Amino acid sequence: MGIESNPIIRLNNIVKEFPGVRALKGVTFDVRPGEIHALVGENGAGKSTLIKCMMGVHEPTSGEIYLNGVQQRVKDPQQARELGLGAVYQDVNLAQSLTVGENFFIGNLPKTKWGTVNWKYIYKEAQKTLDELKINVDAKDTVRHLTIGQQEMVCIARTVHEKAKVIIFDEPTALLANEEVGILFDLIHRIKDMGVGIIYISHRLEEIFQICDRVTVLKDGAYVETLNVKDTNQDDLVKLMVGRDLTNMYDIEHFPKGECALKVENLTSKGVFENISFEAYKGQILGMFGLVGAGRTEICKAIFGADKFDSGKVFINGKEEHIKNPRSAMKKGVALLPEDRKKEGLCLGLSVDFNTNMASYDLISKCCWINLKKEHERTRHYIKEMETKTPSIKQLCKNLSGGNQQKVVIGKWLCRDADVMIFDEPTVGVDVGAKAEIYKLIEQLTRQGKCIILISSYLPEIMGLADEMMVISEGKLMGTLDRSEFMKDGKLDEERALRLASGISE
Amino acid sequence: MSEEKSKTTGKSLTSKLFSGVGPILLILIALFVVFSVIRGDVFLSGDNIQDLLLSTAVNGITALGMTCCIICGGVDLAAGSTIGMAAMVVSYFTSGQIAEGGLVPVFVAMLIAVVVGALIGFINGILINDGGLPPFIATIGMQIIIRQSINLIFEARIIAQLPTEFTDIALNTVFGIPVMAFVWFVLAIITWLMIKFTPFGRNIFAVGSNAETARLSGISLRATRCGAWMYSGVMSAIAGILLCARLGNGIPSTGSENYEFMAIASSVVGGASMSGGEGSVIGTFIGAIILQTIRNGGIIIGMNAHLLEMIVGAIIIIAVLFDKNSGSN
Amino acid sequence: MSEEKSKTTGKSLTSKLFSGVGPILLILIALFVVFSVIRGDVFLSGDNIQDLLLSTAVNGITALGMTCCIICGGVDLAAGSTIGMAAMVVSYFTSGQIAEGGLVPVFVAMLIAVVVGALIGFINGILINDGGLPPFIATIGMQIIIRQSINLIFEARIIAQLPTEFTDIALNTVFGIPVMAFVWFVLAIITWLMIKFTPFGRNIFAVGSNAETARLSGISLRATRCGAWMYSGVMSAIAGILLCARLGNGIPSTGSENYEFMAIASSVVGGASMSGGEGSVIGTFIGAIILQTIRNGGIIIGMNAHLLEMIVGAIIIIAVLFDKNSGSN
């Protein structure tokens, strides 16, 4: 391992200012060949901004970038690529209407001797890389038809294919399930062995201890410290990031079962999920676990009236309800926090204020007249409650960091005060501090007697929180485990859940 | 955006109202200064200011509805033909040529025209929401259909002999303001209130910004879209009624010359974003005045008609450029 | 999409070419059947098919450029005025009225007109990319400016006395096909090849699909956008040259009557998506033919002109509805 060798890339005293926001306040950071260097920090600490400066997406306000000891000005992404820098961004999608193969070569399409696009080569090469990485995607498929998880894998494969000298991963596991995380880690190790420098950004700290060599901590845009991973531990890291101790965040209070709030009978949507039946109770957290593409999102969307289903019954508070659309679901007291916050959770071009209130204007208006004072009060209340980092309630959501965006979405649904709340991957891209807050919030909601349905692909989270856990595989309910069944002597029995999730019945 | 932002800051009412429309207000002031310096005696005369307001009213009213559609993520390219349809409907029902003394009282005829406008808007909304058509295409299709319906139904003939109580609308003033301009002001205030203080107004922003998010937040896409295009249909119908009073006849081709484009230009010059979720009534109001001021002033200083129209085109581009670039800083 | 998908499947060439355009091909066939049943003797005659192709050519060519702009995420509303400008430029440089025997040889005059078209496209591209203007607004502004430039430069007068070697283009045929239609076919094939097989063509899709991704992948947005609108400018200029040859005179209002809308309608009927990243040359080709077939057949069967145009409007809506709903299954 070339830990002691010269860095491939070194950032010196990088400062980046946005109008009204100083996102980076002099960050110094380097990566050596063959090392995996983690970058951690709370939401809005400036991680994404730092790598965007490195990749020529943003121009740093001041500071220098050295590549192999030579100072470089990275003026655009094209140049970054030529310099051997590759990135898998947290928030940049693929070109949706192009094929997977084309996305591999976008901006740099291979040509035949006549100067036309060499399609054969494109598909052959792309497929080769996909196969090597065991990604089960056809290079000729249109990206639009892939799931988010698959798209993410395609993004990674593309960067690997470009044979970059430095590869940046910005929260690559956020949308992946355990199995895929394993594949990804294998992959990262292989790349590392090739002598590539890797920058790894994640809010899942245990991953850092699993694969990283060094870790740099950012806080509020400022550089805090760089440590060797083997010289530190999770608690110390959290303390550096958050500035305070966080004891076991999954350690929330559990409450006794209340009445049945939601009952689903034989819910079926052909080809997506079949014969799903379950009950969820007041004061309880019902976990829904499964691998990516298992169909959990679709089940919940069907219950919420956002998707159509073919047959089955939904009972709310013991009464059968025919829910036609999200509005009628909301009227019956059901809320859904969607998994893709940018596409389904937020109006990115509108303010925090607007987004917080948009699902509940009817609650703060009289005779079609909105009470603006209440609107602002509520927004301020939830910003304070969840410690959302935003310069003002008028800030546009697109200018917030990923984690803070998620907090806005949660705020929106808290405004509605629903009885049954479905959280679909609520902590994706959320920092440890905020995660702990979200868990506390969930705890508080169950204390108030609300019924929570929690979808997560992140096993520690779901096992830590759920009172009961449903495991879904390929649209079928594989089994429901009680907390007592997966918590044996205070330890989690991960194996059983994973076996069910992979479709192996008991 | 402009409007959105303004409302929380604790500044005075004026600064609240005009924050965000700064750049175009500057353009408007610049135009006034230029024309006043060259021919202030005429340009600033009470008569001319009345003329300016009167001749802006039709586009100003159409642009109010257009702004709603743009905020909602689309355009209403049927606005001009709705103007024409409303003009013909109101003429048909009031003309002494069709029936002695008109078929129905003027007021009822106006109501019918407004209902027709709303109906057109409703069809647009359904085509866009339930048919999934891009608003551009749905409303171009409707534009053609409405324009040709006018020709078919009214046999492409001019309807004359409108009652003077109707045509006088275009001549009278209230508080020294032409009635048409007064109606425009009132509708602008109503639209502003609607956009700022009603859930429907907010829903338009939500749907225009991100329809899927809006749907999952319990907002009815159908109600919102139909509402926005119906509002535009109603505004266009009112504009058509007033234009008809001004023209004194029901002319089948009323509203055919770029009325949509001018309404869109007014909205966009006023800060509305063609990608939806952004727009302000005050901006649109100023935008409409800017476009008419160029024409008005240009004629007063004796500019060549073609050159003048060319400048209108250039100002549309410049105003939006200006807005974009001062907005991002 | 239509095109996108087709290329991978290992089917025969025909099925490759036409996969994805199934629904509109059906509409076209239905139209042919209807008109053939009613007046097949006239409608299917060689003369009429020639006429049909000839009269589709101008819109067909304009629509090719328009499709590129739509794929790239915008529209070119200056297309019609570019047609007019090209027609006037080529007339000015060849007319015997301006100079004995024309100022320059016909070929050079055509080249100049094409360069002017490209230049207009370039300005559009710069306004859209560097100015950050929505394509709709940038090209409306340019439309007004170009149209008025024509009036100013050429004094809004018809230019006559064009050389017959030029005007004959519209009368001659190659392989039994009118030259104008032949040019259209050739340009369609060139455009198809460009879109499918050149990096530039693919970049248009990438930019229209997701400009930010394209930029991060190192695609030059400026080059791609300027390229797309320049292509549209060049196509419009060629359309304008041919139209001018057909009209035999340089008429200042050439290309002003909804030429843009028809080009957009052809593209969208052919499956292009107004939100960008989607569109096919074959679809556009068929779309253009559909729209002209209705008019052609409608007049042959003696339909009322207004009713006929109304049906054109309805078909635009229906074709897109049909395409949406069969496409999503």
Place this chain on the structure above:
Amino acid sequence: EESASASASASEPAGSDNQGGSDAELPLDVVVQVKATESDFWQYMIVGAEQYAKDYPDRVKVTIQGPTKELDYDKAVSLLEQVVANKPDAIVLASSSSDATVPAVEDAMDQGIPVVLADNMLNTEKYTAFLATDNIAGGALAADALVEGMEAKGKTSGKVLVVSSSAGSLVMEARIKGFTEQMKNKYTQYEMYPEILYCENDVAKALDVCAQTFSANKDIVGVFGGNNMSGNGASRYIAQEKLADEVTCVCYDSDPEEIKNLRNGDLYAMIIQDPAGFGYKGVDMAYKVVAEGYDVEANFPDKYIDTGCTKITAENIDAPELQALIDPTLLKDGKATREWPTYF
């Protein structure tokens, strides 16, 4: 422009339009507003008006005004309102609508600014004089010419087609009415094609609609093009398809294409109006009324001056005295001169 303020100070009482307003300074400030600047026909009227100013620079100074497009009624009204607000010495107006501009015209007359109307009559009594073609008579003349041409070709029966520019235009309606009634009443041996074809003022569309209608109806023997764009397209179609032996074409107004087709025998006749005369005589009238106190009603009780139509065929197309009538722009370049009619 200096005189604008001069006449503004001379705020005469209403109805004094016929008295000698000799207090206005010479040259008079006369505004000529046309229906559309973007059209050859209205450019001809402008040429006429400017020619008068060229002939008598000491009498008038002419300013040209008008919307770019004819259908833009709203803009025409605003324009006129502003023109009136500018207080010129006189206005010559070709208005595209009959009522829309009435208030502004009445306003001008009330202020003592004479308004001479051209081409299109307004629904008011308050105007100084009206110079126009009798379009119904012109349409009938077209019918006569068409029949003359058809008979010369030995076509004594068959269908007759009308190509119009666009629906809903008053002058087009009048011409087509004049034409159709003459055909139906006087020449019953011919059959009118039941649908009017519209070309939306687009020559390409005129070509297309002719092509399809002719393919479907082999018995068409005559075509009437209602304005220059429709006539241009119709005659061009006949020229292209070499149908001149079978089909006779007559059209209203002239343009270069029509002249060419007339010479080649593809167009039988043009019915031309005198747009330059509208301009020249309109300004002349304005001058006479303001400066010389000319009394219109004494000479023309209904204040109407028919500027007449002229039938142009291959016989008289080269007559030197008609050259400037056929193409008034020749006046501008000094390539031709003409005698102006002495109506008054």
